Amino acid sequence: MATIQDVAKLAGLSRTTVSRVINRHPYVTDEKKRLVMNAMEELNYVPNSSARRLRKQQTETIAVYVPRITNPFFSQMVEVMGNYASDRGYQLILCQTSYSRNQEINYLELLKTKQVDGLILTSIENEWSSIEPYMNYGPIMLCNEYNDQAQVPTVYLDQIEGAYIGTRHLIEQGHTRIAYCSGDNHASRVASDRYTGYKKALEEAGIVPREDWFLTNAYSIDDGKRVFNDIAKMNDRPTAVFTGSDEVAAGIWKEALNHKWDVPNHLAIIGFDDQPVADLIGLTTIRQPIENMGQQAMELMIDSIQHKLPSKKKEIKLDFELVKRRST
Amino acid sequence: MATIQDVAKLAGLSRTTVSRVINRHPYVTDEKKRLVMNAMEELNYVPNSSARRLRKQQTETIAVYVPRITNPFFSQMVEVMGNYASDRGYQLILCQTSYSRNQEINYLELLKTKQVDGLILTSIENEWSSIEPYMNYGPIMLCNEYNDQAQVPTVYLDQIEGAYIGTRHLIEQGHTRIAYCSGDNHASRVASDRYTGYKKALEEAGIVPREDWFLTNAYSIDDGKRVFNDIAKMNDRPTAVFTGSDEVAAGIWKEALNHKWDVPNHLAIIGFDDQPVADLIGLTTIRQPIENMGQQAMELMIDSIQHKLPSKKKEIKLDFELVKRRST
DNA sequence: TCTATCTATGAAAACGGTTTCATGATTTCG
DNA sequence: CGAAATCATGAAACCGTTTTCATAGATAGA
Numbered sequence: 160m161a162t163i164q165d166v167a168k169l170a171g172l173s174r175t176t177v178s179r180v181i182n183r184h185p186y187v188t189d190e191k192k193r194l195v196m197n198a199m200e201e202l203n204y205v206p207n208s209s210a211r212r213l214r215k216q217q218t219e220t221i222a223v224y225v226p227r228i229t230n231p232f233f234s235q236m237v238e239v240m241g242n243y244a245s246d247r248g249y250q251l252i253l254c255q256t257s258y259s260r261n262q263e264i265n266y267l268e269l270l271k272t273k274q275v276d277g278l279i280l281t282s283i284e285n286e287w288s289s290i291e292p293y294m295n296y297g298p299i300m301l302c303n304e305y306n307d308q309a310q311v312p313t314v315y316l317d318q319i320e321g322a323y324i325g326t327r328h329l330i331e332q333g334h335t336r337i338a339y340c341s342g343d344n345h346a347s348r349v350a351s352d353r354y355t356g357y358k359k360a361l362e363e364a365g366i367v368p369r370e371d372w373f374l375t376n377a378y379s380i381d382d383g384k385r386v387f388n389d390i391a392k393m394n395d396r397p398t399a400v401f402t403g404s405d406e407v408a409a410g411i412w413k414e415a416l417n418h419k420w421d422v423p424n425h426l427a428i429i430g431f432d433d434q435p436v437a438d439l440i441g442l443t444t445i446r447q448p449i450e451n452m453g454q455q456a457m458e459l460m461i462d463s464i465q466h467k468l469p470s471k472k473k474e475i476k477l478d479f480e481l482v483k484r485r486s487t
Numbered sequence: 488m489a490t491i492q493d494v495a496k497l498a499g500l501s502r503t504t505v506s507r508v509i510n511r512h513p514y515v516t517d518e519k520k521r522l523v524m525n526a527m528e529e530l531n532y533v534p535n536s537s538a539r540r541l542r543k544q545q546t547e548t549i550a551v552y553v554p555r556i557t558n559p560f561f562s563q564m565v566e567v568m569g570n571y572a573s574d575r576g577y578q579l580i581l582c583q584t585s586y587s588r589n590q591e592i593n594y595l596e597l598l599k600t601k602q603v604d605g606l607i608l609t610s611i612e613n614e615w616s617s618i619e620p621y622m623n624y625g626p627i628m629l630c631n632e633y634n635d636q637a638q639v640p641t642v643y644l645d646q647i648e649g650a651y652i653g654t655r656h657l658i659e660q661g662h663t664r665i666a667y668c669s670g671d672n673h674a675s676r677v678a679s680d681r682y683t684g685y686k687k688a689l690e691e692a693g694i695v696p697r698e699d700w701f702l703t704n705a706y707s708i709d710d711g712k713r714v715f716n717d718i719a720k721m722n723d724r725p726t727a728v729f730t731g732s733d734e735v736a737a738g739i740w741k742e743a744l745n746h747k748w749d750v751p752n753h754l755a756i757i758g759f760d761d762q763p764v765a766d767l768i769g770l771t772t773i774r775q776p777i778e779n780m781g782q783q784a785m786e787l788m789i790d791s792i793q794h795k796l797p798s799k800k801k802e803i804k805l806d807f808e809l810v811k812r813r814s815t
Numbered sequence: 816t817c818t819a820t821c822t823a824t825g826a827a828a829a830c831g832g833t834t835t836c837a838t839g840a841t842t843t844c845g
Numbered sequence: 846c847g848a849a850a851t852c853a854t855g856a857a858a859c860c861g862t863t864t865t866c867a868t869a870g871a872t873a874g875a
Contacts, residue, residue, distance in 0.1 A: 204841090213541050229563055515852095
């Protein structure tokens with residue numbers, strides 16, 4: 160591999176001048192510039208990025224944390240983030256925490272060892288106090304997830320509102336017996352806020368939330384199937400169910416079909432996210448503006464890296480949209 | 488940030504000895520080792536990865552190319568690759584080519600500039616001759632995609648066989664009027680081989696493939712919907728359709744339902760991949776062992792980086808499985 | 816015309832590690 | 846007991862850039 164030294168020699172100039180050409184510094188005559196360009200071309204030279212990183216103390220790489228990339232919500236997020244980063248000359252390192260606290264902490268070392276310039280968390284597994292110390296080593300941002308203690312830029316949706324909209328919709332459809340079904344991540348405000356929004360809608364309508372219709376630990380299609388069976392076994396059943404994701408909703412519906420239940424007449428189901436599958440099967444759902452979120456977060460991150468902005472709380476709140484289909 | 492020099496000073500030793508401790512070299516007394524450990528602890532020291540990369544000439548990072556991460560086939564692939572890489576201490580850089588030749592070439596520079604130790608291609612947009620020169624800069628591997636000219640390790644499935652199995656299944660169900668529907672990437676053998684397999688099954692059964700039932704450019708759910716409408720408009724219609732992905736199949740089915748067609752009686756549909764959505768909607772499909780492929784590819788890649796194996800053709804062929812559901 | 820500023824270039828330092836080489840102490844072995 | 850091998854450590858070179866500093870010529874302003 161040719162080095163900058165080789166180029167300098169061939170061009171009959173110093174390393175410094177070659178470097179100036181590469182980095183588009185002023186004060187290089189056109190003639191020398193041409194000499195350097197030709198030499199680079201001839202040697203098929205490209206600057207070594209490790210050396211560059213070391214000297215410039217920056218990596219042009221950003222880490223994005225997701226629980227699992229196979230979750231369509233997160234893969235959509237990563238898609239837009241990756242494309243936007245690429246447009247601005249940044250690489251994206253994918254960190255899958257697999258819902259594991261340890262894995263999350265492991266990956267945080269990336270920032271400390273200067274393998275990335277900054278990181279974007281789309282979910283949090285640990286208490287914020289475990290994450291905060293890493294803020295010394297580079298910018299950290301939240302996207303989707305949010306946290307009261309975190310003094311960092313945050314692009315998010317008001318999940319209270321999202322759940323409220325969904326639950327209200329069910330109430331407007333005439334339901335009063337509405338179950339609630341979600342994942343439960345204690346370090347995450349997303350889950351608790353949704354429950355708050357759900358209760359708010361119920362209470363406004365004079366309905367008392369029932370403990371036995373509070374179903375947790377549901378993330379996947381399979382979890383949805385299990386949830387359906389739990390509901391089917393109840394003596395006193397709900398007529399509608401609010402879910403925390405389209406996958407779970409799809410699982411419930413699928414299993415309901417297996418048991419010859421009619422959706423929405425025997426059970427109305429509302430999903431969350433508006434993933435492609437929701438349109439496919441006709442699921443009413445609450446759309447999250449994923450593209451918008453992902454792009455804004457990445458934009459903010461790159462800006463704060465490039466302008467070395469001090470980290471501070473800055474909230475960007477986006478809006479939900481109810482998408483009515485035939486499951487409600 | 489503390490450097491190795493700071494640690495050395497605090498421990499009263501040389502940089503060399505500190506480096507030895509970090510890298511678990513032999514020939515360091517337990518006492519000095521302890522001194523170094525304490526100093527590192529006290530200074531909250533971690534080695535700077537850029538410096539390390541520069542000196543060791545390796546990055547412990549691998550690039551994975553996919554067309555789009557939102558395609559569930561590829562997100563599953565990336566999930567297992569990412570997890571396996573992480574287990575072995577490697578990072579994964581995600582490169583989305585967006586089906587663009589330019590974008591693919593852009594990303595290839597990553598290898599040349601030594602930002603990654605190697606790269607795994609799950610699809611190819613350019614002619615192999617455009618990619619080959621980059622083999623000088625580090626190991627390249629194929630996973631899923633394959634190419635006759637590429638003298639590189641390849642983990643793949645025999646797509647002729649996959650399409651053959653699917654088409655045979657349709658024939659065994661009594662169909663003789665079978666349409667073919669897929670994407671069309673000319674640089675990829677996946678597409679052409681599938682068509683070969685399809686024709687092989689037809690010809691064995693004495694059926695002549697029909698040009699007007701050869702439908703291309705189908706990748707997404709929306710494409711599937713379009714394809715259905717194309718079929719519906721035909722005067723002389725097929726009774727079954729072979730598709731190149733579960734998404735496309737799902738789109739066809741969805742649109743068929745909209746038009747009150749009965750699947751499989753009016754139109755039998757077979758998908759490809761066996762993604763979660765296939766189980767959800769009851770789609771017959773051809774399962775690809777994605778986890779297995781991804782893991783084997785990543786394993787091969789890391790081994791060849793660590794043992795500096797010379798790049799050569801080495802084919803690992805895995806098998807398909809037909810999953811029968813109610814769409815056929 | 817003289818000085819201040821701007822332009823153009825290169826030598827050397829710096830980034831923060833790892834590896835090579837040299838050296839002395841200690842152990843092993845014939 | 847002497848030579849060879851092994852153990853333990855540090856100085857210095859090295860990885861390949863960018864940045865700082867120094868220098869000199871050209872230009873502008875007074």
